[in-house]
Amino acid sequence: MNTARAGSPFCDGVSRRTMLKAGALAMGGLSLPQLLAVEEATGRKSQKSIIMVFLSGGPPHQDMVDLKMDAPVEIRGEFKPIPTNVPGLDICEHLPLLAQRMDRLAVIRTLVGSVGRHDAFQCVTGHGPLNQPPGGWPSLGSAVSKLQGATESGMLPFVGLAPRMKNRPWGDPGQSGFAGQAHAPYCPNAEQAQFGLNGLSLDQLHNRKALLDSIDRLNRQADKSGALEGLAKNYQNAFGLLTSSKLLDALDLEQEDPRVRDWYGRGAQENAGYGDAGPLMNDYLLAARRLVEAGVRVVTLAYGRWDWHGRPHGTNFENARDHLPIFDQGLSALLDDLHARGMDKDVTVVVWGEFGRTPVINKNGGRDHWPQVGCAMLAGGGLRTGQVIGATNKLGEHPVERPVHFQEVFATLYQSIGIDPATATLPDQGGRPTYLVDSMYSPLPELV
Numbered sequence: 001m002n003t004a005r006a007g008s009p010f011c012d013g014v015s016r017r018t019m020l021k022a023g024a025l026a027m028g029g030l031s032l033p034q035l036l037a038v039e040e041a042t043g044r045k046s047q048k049s050i051i052m053v054f055l056s057g058g059p060p061h062q063d064m065v066d067l068k069m070d071a072p073v074e075i076r077g078e079f080k081p082i083p084t085n086v087p088g089l090d091i092c093e094h095l096p097l098l099a100q101r102m103d104r105l106a107v108i109r110t111l112v113g114s115v116g117r118h119d120a121f122q123c124v125t126g127h128g129p130l131n132q133p134p135g136g137w138p139s140l141g142s143a144v145s146k147l148q149g150a151t152e153s154g155m156l157p158f159v160g161l162a163p164r165m166k167n168r169p170w171g172d173p174g175q176s177g178f179a180g181q182a183h184a185p186y187c188p189n190a191e192q193a194q195f196g197l198n199g200l201s202l203d204q205l206h207n208r209k210a211l212l213d214s215i216d217r218l219n220r221q222a223d224k225s226g227a228l229e230g231l232a233k234n235y236q237n238a239f240g241l242l243t244s245s246k247l248l249d250a251l252d253l254e255q256e257d258p259r260v261r262d263w264y265g266r267g268a269q270e271n272a273g274y275g276d277a278g279p280l281m282n283d284y285l286l287a288a289r290r291l292v293e294a295g296v297r298v299v300t301l302a303y304g305r306w307d308w309h310g311r312p313h314g315t316n317f318e319n320a321r322d323h324l325p326i327f328d329q330g331l332s333a334l335l336d337d338l339h340a341r342g343m344d345k346d347v348t349v350v351v352w353g354e355f356g357r358t359p360v361i362n363k364n365g366g367r368d369h370w371p372q373v374g375c376a377m378l379a380g381g382g383l384r385t386g387q388v389i390g391a392t393n394k395l396g397e398h399p400v401e402r403p404v405h406f407q408e409v410f411a412t413l414y415q416s417i418g419i420d421p422a423t424a425t426l427p428d429q430g431g432r433p434t435y436l437v438d439s440m441y442s443p444l445p446e447l448v
Helices: 016-026 032-039 121-125 140-148 202-225 233-242 246-251 258-264 282-294 316-340 406-416
Strands: 049-054 081-083 090-092 105-112 158-160 298-302 347-352 374-380 387-389 399-401 425-427 433-435
Touching (some): 049 282, 121 140, 140 158, 140 406, 282 316, 374 406
Parallel strands (some): 049 347, 105 387
Antiparallel strands (some): 081 090, 347 374, 425 433
16 A cells, blocks of 8 residues: 655655646646546547637638629628639639639538527637537537547647737637536647746746756656555556656747748738737647647637728728638648648548628628528538538528538537537536537538
C-alpha cells in the first residue's frame, strides 16, 4: 500500500500535488475527474474529424455564393460572379482560389431554420437556444467526445480555437451541456487573441513544454523505480495524460515550416471589424489541421467579423473586400493541405454563420440580419462535393428549391464522423436517452 501523502515529493523534489496542478494548467484548468472522464475511452477508434469554421456575425450569402446579377442595383450589390471549376457554379470575384477548388466543396445556398440570434449557439449545437433540456444542449464536439472519446492516450477529443471576444457569444466554441463538463472543449486561446496556450506567448509556451519535459523525465524515473505502481489507477491514467506533449506540439506553430504558414496567410492578431469579434487569423486554420492530424476529433474556430451594417464602420462591400481575399487564401490552403496529406476523406470541413443578410442594401451601405436564408460550405469527409444545393428566388430572399435545415447539416456531420444520428443518443441529466438531432431530420442525401 502506498503511504505517500499528496504533498510528498517524487525523486526530483516535485510533489505530486504540484505535478497535478501543473498538469491541470497544461490541460486548460480541467480537474482530475474531468481529465479521467476524457481519458476513459482512449484507444484509437478512427481518424475521422470535423473542423467547423464559424463566420461570426452572419456572412452575406448574396455577395459570396449566391450573387443575383439580374436583381435591382440596391439588391445585387457591387460584386460580380466568376466561373468555378464546376460548370454552372459561379461565386464571388473575390474568391478566386476557392473558385479553382469548387470541385472539393459543396455549397448550400438555402440554409434555413435560423433563430436569428447573434451568437454561435445554433452553429455549434444544431439547436435553438430556447426550450433547452436541463443542462442545455451539448455542442457537436461535446457529443462526439461523449460518444467516441479520445483517439488515443494523451489527446483530447474537442478543441475550440476561438479567442476571447468582447461579444462573447460569437466566441462560443460549443458548451458541453448535459454531456457533462468532462466533455467541454479545451480552449487554448480563450484569454486573448494572441495565438498560444491559454493566452500564453510562444516563449511561455516553450516554457510550459519545458515543464512537461521535466514531468516526462519524472515519469520515466518513477516508472523505473516502481513509484507509480502504488498509485490509484485513476492517478496513473491522469499522469499519463498530463505528460503527453502531442497537444502542445500541435498548437506550437513555430514547429511548422514558415513557408506553410505563409501559404495559409498567417493573418492579423487584432480583432476584425469593430473590435468585438475575433481576428482574421489564418493561423487558426493551420492549427486546426495540425490538431486533427494529431488526433483531435472536433475543432471549432471563429473567424473574422461578418456583421456589416454599414457606415461608420465601413460598408458591406468595403468589409467584404477586406475579409474575402484573406478567407479565400486560408480556406483554400486548408483544403489543399488536407488533400496533400491524404486527410481529406476523413476530415469534414464546414463553414457557415448564424444567418444570412438582407437582400436590400440599407442606406448606410450595409446589409442587415436575415434569418430567412443563409449559406454554408462543406468539404472533405467523403462527401459528394462539386455541387450546389438549393436555390433562392431572384432577390435572394428565400428558398425556391431544396431548403436545408441546420439539423440536416448536423446529421450529415455526425454521420461523417461515424455516428448514426438515427440511433445515437446521449443520456440527459435525468438519464433519459436523447437523440442528437430531431427525428424529422436526416443526413443530406445529396452529400452522403
